[in-house]
Amino acid sequence: MSAAMVTHWVCNVAIGQNFMAATNTYGISAVYAFFGVCSLLAAAYVNGNVPETKGKSFAEIQAEMDK
Secondary structure: OHHHHHHHHHHHHHHHHHHHHHHHHHOHHHHHHHHHHHHHHHHHHHHHHOOOOOOOOHHHHHHHHOO
């Protein structure tokens, strides 16, 4: 959890520091399109790599992760 929070805050600072420069250079539409593409890629990654756990026991989930 600590690694996730550090990653979150590092990315938050990086985006905050560079957002205005990126919008001035590329335009607001391009910057938001980039964020949209990143979101779609993240959703595709989660869909393909994170197993569904609803209604499964811990043993079933562990067996699926060991494959």
